[in-house]
Amino acid sequence: MWIVAGPCLVLALLSAWWTAGRLAGNGLWPPDNVTLSEAAATRNNAEAVRLIESGANPDQPSSVRDGLLASGYAVTIKPVEAAVGAQRADSLRTLLANGAAVDLEELRVLRCLEQTRHDSGVRELLGVEATSDIDCSGVRSPLERAR
Amino acid sequence: MVGTALRSPATTLAIVLATLITMPLADSLYRVPIQVSDSLEPIVIAAKYDSAQQLLHDSVTFSPTTFRPLRYLQARALLAVTRATGLTYHAVFRGLHVVLLVMLVALFMAAVRVRDWPDLVAFTVAFPVLLGIHTFLSMLLEAFPVNHFAQVGVCAMGVLVLAQHQPRWFVPVVACVLLALSLSVIESGAMVWVTVICCAAAGLRGINRTTVVATTIVFAGYLLLRHVLGISSPGIGGHGSGFGDRFYSPEELAQRFGAHPLGFMIYNVTGGLASLLFAEPRQGVYSLLTAWRRGEIHPVVLINVISSSANTALLIWYAAARLPRSRSAWSGADRTFVAACAAFIVNAAFNAVYIKDEIMSPAGLFYAIATFVAVRAVIDSLPRETLAAASFATCFLVVLGSFWTFRAVGVHYQLRYQAFTTRNDWVEVLRPDKHDEWPQNAEEFTLTQRIRAEAIGRRTTSPSFMPRWTDRYWVE
Numbered sequence: 084m085w086i087v088a089g090p091c092l093v094l095a096l097l098s099a100w101w102t103a104g105r106l107a108g109n110g111l112w113p114p115d116n117v118t119l120s121e122a123a124a125t126r127n128n129a130e131a132v133r134l135i136e137s138g139a140n141p142d143q144p145s146s147v148r149d150g151l152l153a154s155g156y157a158v159t160i161k162p163v164e165a166a167v168g169a170q171r172a173d174s175l176r177t178l179l180a181n182g183a184a185v186d187l188e189e190l191r192v193l194r195c196l197e198q199t200r201h202d203s204g205v206r207e208l209l210g211v212e213a214t215s216d217i218d219c220s221g222v223r224s225p226l227e228r229a230r
Numbered sequence: 231m232v233g234t235a236l237r238s239p240a241t242t243l244a245i246v247l248a249t250l251i252t253m254p255l256a257d258s259l260y261r262v263p264i265q266v267s268d269s270l271e272p273i274v275i276a277a278k279y280d281s282a283q284q285l286l287h288d289s290v291t292f293s294p295t296t297f298r299p300l301r302y303l304q305a306r307a308l309l310a311v312t313r314a315t316g317l318t319y320h321a322v323f324r325g326l327h328v329v330l331l332v333m334l335v336a337l338f339m340a341a342v343r344v345r346d347w348p349d350l351v352a353f354t355v356a357f358p359v360l361l362g363i364h365t366f367l368s369m370l371l372e373a374f375p376v377n378h379f380a381q382v383g384v385c386a387m388g389v390l391v392l393a394q395h396q397p398r399w400f401v402p403v404v405a406c407v408l409l410a411l412s413l414s415v416i417e418s419g420a421m422v423w424v425t426v427i428c429c430a431a432a433g434l435r436g437i438n439r440t441t442v443v444a445t446t447i448v449f450a451g452y453l454l455l456r457h458v459l460g461i462s463s464p465g466i467g468g469h470g471s472g473f474g475d476r477f478y479s480p481e482e483l484a485q486r487f488g489a490h491p492l493g494f495m496i497y498n499v500t501g502g503l504a505s506l507l508f509a510e511p512r513q514g515v516y517s518l519l520t521a522w523r524r525g526e527i528h529p530v531v532l533i534n535v536i537s538s539s540a541n542t543a544l545l546i547w548y549a550a551a552r553l554p555r556s557r558s559a560w561s562g563a564d565r566t567f568v569a570a571c572a573a574f575i576v577n578a579a580f581n582a583v584y585i586k587d588e589i590m591s592p593a594g595l596f597y598a599i600a601t602f603v604a605v606r607a608v609i610d611s612l613p614r615e616t617l618a619a620a621s622f623a624t625c626f627l628v629v630l631g632s633f634w635t636f637r638a639v640g641v642h643y644q645l646r647y648q649a650f651t652t653r654n655d656w657v658e659v660l661r662p663d664k665h666d667e668w669p670q671n672a673e674e675f676t677l678t679q680r681i682r683a684e685a686i687g688r689r690t691t692s693p694s695f696m697p698r699w700t701d702r703y704w705v706e
Contacts, residue, residue, distance in 0.1 A: 084351055084609060087627040090635035091354035095247045097639075101254040111254060112646050112696050114689035125694035129653040133686050151694065180663040 118145035120165040124152050128177040131162065141183035153226050160225040163189070167196045168226050172204025179208070195219035196226070244344035244353050251638075252335050255361065256328045258645040259370055263685035264323050266655040269375035270681065273319075274674050276306035295464040297456050300414040304376045320684045323375055330380040331370065335360075337387035338595065341394065341566070342602040348609045355631045356602035359541060362637030364509060364534065364706075365594030368587035370641070371648055378416040379591045385412045386425045386573070386592045390599070393429035393436040394566060402441040406448050413452045417463075417580075421592040423449040424576045425569070432569035433557060464583055466491045471584035472514025473497065475523065483584075495582045502581030506574060506593050507542040509534035512706055514585040529703050530640075537633035541601055544630070545571065548604035567603040570596035640704030647705070649690040656685040 104110035119139045122131040124147050135141050146159045152168045163183050166174035179185070185193065190209065194217050197205050211217065264270070279285035282303060289302045312322045338360055344353045360366060369379045385408035392401050405426055412419025426445045430437040467484025470477060473494065478486065487494035501511050510518055510531075518535065521527035549571070552564050560568070574593035581589050608627060612620045659682050660668055669675040693701075 084348070084612065084624070087609070087624060087631060088351050088354035089628065090631040091247065091251075091358055094358065094635045094638060095250040098251045098254045102250070102257070105254065105257055110257070111642055112691045114691050115695045117692070125692045126654070127650070127692045127694070128657045129686050130689065130692070132657050133689070136686070177657055180661050182662075 118147065119143070119162045120145040120147045120160055121151060123162040123171065123174045123178060124165040124169040126169070126171050126174055128174055131174065131177055132181055135181045141178055141181060158226055161189070163193060164196060164225040167193050167202075167205050167209075168200055170200050170202035170205060172202055172208055175205055175208050191217070191219075192222055192225065195222040196224055199224065238345055240347050240350040241344050244339065244350050247354065248335055248339055248357060251357070251361070252332065255641065255645075256331055258642045258649075259331055260324050260328050261688070261690060262324065262327075262371075262645060262649040263652045263656065263688060263690075264320060264375060264681055265373045265652050266659055269323075269373050270659070270678065272302055272305050273309065273375055273681070274669075274677060276302045277309055277673060277677050278671065279306070282306055290459055290461075294460070295462055295468065296417065297413075297452075297459065297461045298374075298378075298415055298417075300411070301374055301376070301378065301416075304415070308376070318684050319681050320688065323373075327370075327373070327377050327380070330377055330384060333384045334380060334387065334595070337384060337391055338598065340391045341387060341599050343394075348606060351609055352602050352606035355605045355627055355634065356598050358631065358634035358638040359601045360595065360598035361641055362634045363506075363538075363594045363597060364512065365506065365587050365591045365597075367641050367644055369591035369594070370645065372588050374416075376415070379418065379588050381415055382412045382418050382421055383592050383595050385409070385419070385422045387595055389422055389425045389437075390429060390434075390566070390569065390573075390596075393426075393434035393569065394562065395436045397436050397438045397441075401436055401438070402444040405437075405441050405445050409445050409448050410452075413449070418589060418592070420449065421573070421577060421580070425573050425592075428572035428576065429569045431572060432565040433560065434562075434565050434569055466494060466583060469584040469586070471498065471586075472501075472511060472516075475516055475519040477513065477515050498581045498583065498585050499578050502585050502590055503575060503578035505585065505587070506578070506590050506597055507538060509538035511585070513587065517706060528706070530706050533633060533636065533703065534706070537630065537637060540626070540630050540633070541597075544604045544608070544626075545597075545600055548600075548607055552607065563603045563606065567600050570600040570603075574600075636703075640700075643696065643700050643704045646691045646696065647693055650692055653685055653688070653690045656682050 101111040105113075117125070117127060117130060119131055119134045119141065122128070122134060141162055144159050144161045144164075146157055147153075147165055149155060149157045152158055152160075152165060160168070162178050163175060163185060166172075166178060194209050194211050197209060197211065198217060198219060264273075276285060279288070285302050285306060286299050289299050290297065292302075308322050308326065309319075311317070312319050315322070317325075338357070342349070342353060342356060344350050369377070369383060372379045388408055389405055392404060405422075409419065409422040409426070412422045423445050426437055426441060430439075430442050466488050467480045470479050471483060472478065473483075473486075483494075498514065501514055505511055510516055517531045518527070521531060545567075548567060553560070553568065574590075574596040577590055577593035577596075605627060608623050612623060615623065660679060669678055
């Protein structure tokens with residue numbers, strides 16, 4: 084008969100573990116420490132805003148861990164590039180609304196990046212016509228592995 | 231009586247288990263920020279009024295189809311608590327949600343009354359059902375900004391617990407207060423009256439004729455008041471709802487079913503009940519139908535359908551084995567089972583116009599209570615069965631308990647997900663590039679700014695950093 088209680092007892096033990104972990108500052112699935120670029124790459128827009136309001140520079144490149152934007156290696160890129168690379172139009176808009184600056188050179192980089200990671204929302208924000216051709220010769224993708 | 235119960239080691243252990251499991255759940259619930267949709271507006275409205283009386287007066291006319299005066303008064307009261315205590319808005323509003331969760335768990339324990347070891351084993355199966363059923367999660371996710379569905383659940387469970395005990399002079403008074411409270415927060419509050427009637431029909435001794443008559447008068451008065459105030463019921467097209475394998479917008483529903491709504495209403499009522507008993511459809515949409523057409527089925531759908539169907543089979547077995555006897559021969563457990571089943575069946579009728587998991591949330595609570603009674607009966611029957619039958623029954627309960635425990639763990643994941651999306655919603659409030667949309671009223675601006683700052687300032691877990699497989703197993 085007691086075997087029936089097994090799953091619930093396991094849940095209770097796990098719950099006790101999670102509570103103890105929480106009291107120790109960790110617990111079940113705690114919030115991760117992310118960079119601004121990582122926040123942009125994972126649609127964590129509220130975290131991006133929190134970081135900017137805490138003083139983070141929205142134009143400063145920061146690292147994005149392996150697996151979020153590129154498979155097999157970490158990259159260091161600007162938050163807006165991370166948003167475009169992750170096809171997150173809402174993240175890009177959040178960054179632009181909260182002080183991220185995009186000059187003409189950066190705009191070209193972003194438009195070329197969008198060519199490889201298509202997203203209609205991002206394209207609209209970057210002011211690119213669906214049919215327009217963009218000259219991306221000589222533009223290095225920010226997602227390329229650093230040499 | 232309470233003292234006797236507390237002396238039982240089984241009772242103590244059940245309380246320990248429930249406490250251990252509920253604590254991290256309360257933490258997961260507390261992590262969800264105050265919502266923008268459904269919550270910010272009533273908070274702001276409640277804050278702008280000079281007096282509670284004026285707010286109460288005006289709130290009656292806020293909507294032509296709803297009568298929820300306490301919605302705004304509760305928000306106003308919580309704002310006053312925030313000011314008086316110096317606590318954050320998050321602590322007060324979300325803290326109340328946690329209190330409601332704890333009350334639901336406590337009332338569930340009072341309703342099942344674990345007294346001995348077989349009770350405890352039955353509890354270990356039924357408690358994960360309570361937490362893991364989709365209607366419970368839907369209830370936890372609601373906020374207007376106070377969780378009205380949880381309030382209705384607390385009141386309905388409170389009535390059931392009262393009904394299980396000896397009739398006392400105060401029961402009619404308490405039942406009427408619980409009913410009035412529920413009806414003044416949301417229309418689903420009528421489930422409290424339904425619970426009274428179902429308990430009386432099942433012969434639970436705590437509900438006598440006086441309670442039935444008194445609560446019926448309160449409910450009739452409520453309906454009359456709605457009529458006098460010109461508040462109508464929402465019709466087809468007031469909300470979006472599913473039909474077959476897709477979800478329809480309110481406009482689409484009105485166009486397709488508005489002229490001849492009866493068939494759609496029957497679909498909704500049967501669908502609401504099927505949703506509880508078999509985990510399909512969800513919001514009126516049959517995922518299995520979609521999966522069959524696409525040739526791909528998500529594990530979460532299978533897990534939910536299998537666990538709910540097996541559980542429902544258990545309830546049917548109990549009903550077939552115990553209830554054909556004369557009503558006078560029913561035990562207290564039989565009567566609780568009948569009252570719970572009757573309540574969740576009637577609850578399905580509340581889905582007539584549109585299906586929402588939240589509407590069935592009181593039904594989910596009763597479903598878990600009925601499960602406890604049925605599992606307890608299986609455990610009782612084990613010594614009388616052959617070895618093969620007893621082994622089968624034990625395996626069945628272990629598998630059932632495993633499935634429901636897995637579903638209960640998923641509640642943490644979905645609350646994390648909700649916390650993430652709700653916090654992100656606040657990014658759209660007071661956007662720096664849209665100053666022209668900011669509130670002009672200084673008090674409204676300050677209040678919005680503070681709640682936004684609290685929401686943005688509380689870090690949440692991003693689904694991107696949670697295990698990849700979880701989506702397929704816990705999110706439909």
